[in-house]
Amino acid sequence: MVNIKLTIEYDGRNYCGWQVQPNGLSVQNVIEDALLSLTGEKIRINGSGRTDSGVHALGQTATFKTLSGIPPESFSKALNHLLPIDISIISSCKAGEDFHARFSANGKHYRYLIYNRESRSPFYDGRAYRVSKRLDIEAMKKASEYFLGTHDFKGFMATGSQVEDTLRSIFELSVKRDKELIELSVKGNGFLYNMVRIIAGTILECGLGKLDPTELKGIIASGKRESAGPTLPAAGLYLVEVYY
Amino acid sequence: MVNIKLTIEYDGRNYCGWQVQPNGLSVQNVIEDALLSLTGEKIRINGSGRTDSGVHALGQTATFKTLSGIPPESFSKALNHLLPIDISIISSCKAGEDFHARFSANGKHYRYLIYNRESRSPFYDGRAYRVSKRLDIEAMKKASEYFLGTHDFKGFMATGSQVEDTLRSIFELSVKRDKELIELSVKGNGFLYNMVRIIAGTILECGLGKLDPTELKGIIASGKRESAGPTLPAAGLYLVEVYY
Numbered sequence: 001m002v003n004i005k006l007t008i009e010y011d012g013r014n015y016c017g018w019q020v021q022p023n024g025l026s027v028q029n030v031i032e033d034a035l036l037s038l039t040g041e042k043i044r045i046n047g048s049g050r051t052d053s054g055v056h057a058l059g060q061t062a063t064f065k066t067l068s069g070i071p072p073e074s075f076s077k078a079l080n081h082l083l084p085i086d087i088s089i090i091s092s093c094k095a096g097e098d099f100h101a102r103f104s105a106n107g108k109h110y111r112y113l114i115y116n117r118e119s120r121s122p123f124y125d126g127r128a129y130r131v132s133k134r135l136d137i138e139a140m141k142k143a144s145e146y147f148l149g150t151h152d153f154k155g156f157m158a159t160g161s162q163v164e165d166t167l168r169s170i171f172e173l174s175v176k177r178d179k180e181l182i183e184l185s186v187k188g189n190g191f192l193y194n195m196v197r198i199i200a201g202t203i204l205e206c207g208l209g210k211l212d213p214t215e216l217k218g219i220i221a222s223g224k225r226e227s228a229g230p231t232l233p234a235a236g237l238y239l240v241e242v243y244y
Numbered sequence: 245m246v247n248i249k250l251t252i253e254y255d256g257r258n259y260c261g262w263q264v265q266p267n268g269l270s271v272q273n274v275i276e277d278a279l280l281s282l283t284g285e286k287i288r289i290n291g292s293g294r295t296d297s298g299v300h301a302l303g304q305t306a307t308f309k310t311l312s313g314i315p316p317e318s319f320s321k322a323l324n325h326l327l328p329i330d331i332s333i334i335s336s337c338k339a340g341e342d343f344h345a346r347f348s349a350n351g352k353h354y355r356y357l358i359y360n361r362e363s364r365s366p367f368y369d370g371r372a373y374r375v376s377k378r379l380d381i382e383a384m385k386k387a388s389e390y391f392l393g394t395h396d397f398k399g400f401m402a403t404g405s406q407v408e409d410t411l412r413s414i415f416e417l418s419v420k421r422d423k424e425l426i427e428l429s430v431k432g433n434g435f436l437y438n439m440v441r442i443i444a445g446t447i448l449e450c451g452l453g454k455l456d457p458t459e460l461k462g463i464i465a466s467g468k469r470e471s472a473g474p475t476l477p478a479a480g481l482y483l484v485e486v487y488y
Contacts, residue, residue: 010366086366
């Protein structure tokens with residue numbers, strides 16, 4: 001058995017998310033089907049983590065074991081011939097026997113895109129979250145600083161999540177504007193369910209003038225979901241890279 | 245009659261181009277249909293120029309005259325409710341009586357996007373031209389300088405074009421790389437048919453090492469279509485702005 005690592009880019013709009021679900025087509029489904037066509041083997045692939053319906057990836061990773069003699073580097077090209085245009089295997093390589101896309105990961109990089117203009121966009125619809133009101137980018141930058149470092153992010157997790165250890169470290173959190181596009185870039189050792197989308201929603205509240213950045217210290221410390229901002233839509237979220 | 249100016253963004257993939265054609269759906273068609281629904285008037289709109297099938301726009305302009313009492317600024321929002329997601333009216337305003345999107349224009353800004361990587365992209369398919377071989381960006385920058393200024397661009401026009409005056413001025417031509425994306429940005433007082441796509445094709449030949457930038461002076465002076473590079477696909481081309 002050879003252990004193969006895939007790096008995958010996908011537009012999440014047409015999928016119920018990464019993971020196989022009873023109803024709906026998942027990215028994992030589609031790749032497993034392509035692997036079956038290619039190798040004849042019923043292969044189960046392990047992603048670095050789930051992405052929700054509508055969430056995109058520029059660098060999702062997955063591992064799987066195969067008996068096929070296909071050279072590891074050839075899987076990307078061969079699979080791309082079988083995959084729809086909204087899923088692309090950027091690269092494939094042989095991984096160490098014990099390497100696992102999820103358990104070997106020690107950090108992730110996410111991006112959240114906000115499109116700041118009044119009219120909707122043919123190019124960013126479904127790929128960014130549109131906000132009509134002009135945002136205060138300086139307030140958003142100031143807000144982002146409060147999330148840096150190690151915190152108990154209990155208040156920045158979807159209500160109902162069962163995770164007990166809610167301590168996470170954020171290494172980097174930047175907010176940049178390029179004309180109408182605002183990009184939040186977040187790197188950390190791990191993220192709770194919906195954590196990036198709630199952080200983005202809280203930073204957005206600062207950009208809208210509904211929250212003052214100085215309130216964030218207290219909001220984070222409170223550990224209360226209702227003190228933080230809203231969970232922004234999936235369409236703006238991208239899994240950029242998984243660190244190993 | 246009030247003269248209205250529209251600024252329009254569209255993803256050209258689903259259209260036979262800007263202009264009404266006997267077969268196929270054009271962007272102009274779709275906007276005229278929306279205007280009919282909105283005003284009850286059979287309105288003919290005049291674009292700043294045609295864009296070919298598959299070409300995109302970030303700032304196409306069009307003018308039309310109407311008897312309707314709709315406030316000029318309200319056309320954008322009202323039309324966007326009636327238009328498909330791949331066409332968006334960015335703004336609408338009242339224009340002077342003699343203002344004409346095409347005849348009043350005195351320059352245009354185009355962008356050509358090249359996606360430089362081996363695997364296809366879910367996000368840039370149909371929106372950029374993919375080149376697998378790693379491009380020499382410095383050679384492309386050097387090449388771009390030869391097009392600046394006023395030249396007879398006869399060799400950079402689709403074969404069979406009937407235009408007699410082929411003298412055009414290019415004010416600005418830049419080549420930038422942002423990771424895998426290469427953006428050519430061209431501003432000029434006017435462009436011949438396929439001129440931007442042929443310029444992009446010629447600069448690309450330099451990036452591929454098939455042409456040396458120093459050859460460009462002679463190629464431009466020759467006025468021969470066959471000396472210049474290929475016409476790159478429509479998918480990478482964007483009409484960014486029309487100058488008045």
